[in-house]
Amino acid sequence: MKNPPKLSIKIKRNALLGLAIVVGAGAGTAAIAQSASAAPAAAVVTSEQSLGVYNQFQKYLKNSAKTPYSLIQARNYLLNHIKRADSWRATVMVLQLENAQKARLNVFSEKLFxxxxxxxxxxxxxxxxxxxxxxxxxxxxxxxxxxxxALLTESYGYGYKLETSEGMYYPVMHYEGFKFFKPYIGKDIAAYIDLMAADTNKPALNDAAIVISWDELINRTLALESYVKEYPKSNRTGAVKDKLKLMETFVFYGSNNTPAYEYLAKGELTTIDPELKQAYEKALQSGAGDSRVLKTIQSVLGMLDASGDKWNGNIEKFLRDFIQND
Structure with a gap:
């Protein structure tokens, strides 16, 4: 019988760079966070004002490819002038800022190692x-x-925060800071920022271990699933789908250091973690509805009841098909 796929997530130099973008660092790590003041309600702006702000931001953004400091200028400019842009242009600029920060992150991270x-x-x-x-x-x-x-000042200017794990310090995206822009942008991107901030404020994984409760892990997965349903054509739906696939793997398989099922000495799986099964049952208290994740949990619980809570070939095949057909 094959075991669930191992998730090779080690907090080392290269892995940290990936985690900074995808899953963040682990809970229990300390974060250098910037405090973002609550933004005032969006005001009515003229077309000329909006276009002017947009064009100036584009100049800073274009220069950032050659001069990294221009990215700091672009971010500061957007923080100070987004209220003078219409919702469409404001949304585009916020997405461009996120893209630019991500593109710069790996290169800048090398300076801190x-x-x-x-x-x-x-x-x-x-x-x-x-x-x-x-x-x-x-x-x-x-x-x-x-x-x-100078490096810390540069990191602050880019809008990153720092995380520490296993004795290493590294920058990550700071989505809590993006909440400043929410009153000015489209609802789908505002909701996306909330999803990403929840994960970077309290990451689910640390050193290949799940460090939030099973309940919270399932709830975050359901929130991602809901986003995909509510905003199927959003610019960030693809990114949320990728995150959803990863979280579904954690929900049904666990991680390397927090497996969903107990391992025998030979590496074979046996009984499900009792706390995970309880979390499955709790998630279904209001029924499965039209949630694919909850329906899968419901089916797995039925198979576990039949097998005495033990992993078997039926569960293996069912979950493999679920992941592959996602």
């Missing part, structure tokens, strides 16, 4: 961050090296 930088950040965090939280101000209070200070 040298041992000198890691040691400086770690020493500062141990001196003050563990008590006050890992913030830019707490780190800069203890870091005297000008080059490291």
């Amino acid at each position: 040298p041992e000198k930088v890691q040691k400086a950040i770690d020493a500062a965090y141990r001196k003050g961050g563990q008590q006050t939280g890992l913030t830019y101000s707490s780190l800069l209070k203890y870091i005297t090296d000008d080059s490291v200070r």
Whole structure:
């Protein structure tokens, strides 16, 4: 009998870069977050104002490919002027900013990996961050090296936050900061920002272990599924679908360090984690409705009841078909 696929997610140098974009770092890690003040209600703007803001933002964005500082200018400009753009242009600019931040993230991350930088950040965090939280101000209070200070200032300017896991420090997308733009943009992208912020504020995975409750894991998966149904033509539906596939794998297989089923010494699967089964049952208290995820949970529970809560070939084939046909 084949076992569920192993999820090779190790918090190492290359993996951190991927996690920064896809699943973030693990819970229990400390984050350098920027505080985003609540934005005022969107005001009525003229077509000329909106076009002017859009064109200026495009100039900064175009220059950012050659001059990284232009990305900082683009972000600051959008924060200060988005209220003068119409909803359509505001939405486009926010999506462009996210794309530009993601494109810059891997290259910028390389600057933080040298041992000198890691040691400086770690020493500062141990001196003050563990008590006050890992913030830019707490780190800069203890870091005297000008080059490291410049890197942290650059990270802040790009709009990233820092995470730490297994003794390493690295930048990730800071979707909580994107909430500032929500009053000015389309409902689908505002909802997308909420989904991404929930994950980056409290990531589901850390060092290949699921570090949120099974209940929360299922609820996040259902929220992603609902988004795809409600906004099938959104610009970010594809990204949400990719995230949904990953979360479905966690819901039904677990992860390398948090398996859904107990392993025997030979690596064979046996009994389902009792807490996961309870989470399945709780999720179905109001019925499965038209949710594909909940209907799958319902079917798996039926097979578990028949097998005495043990993994078997029927469950294996059923879940393999579910994942492949997603």
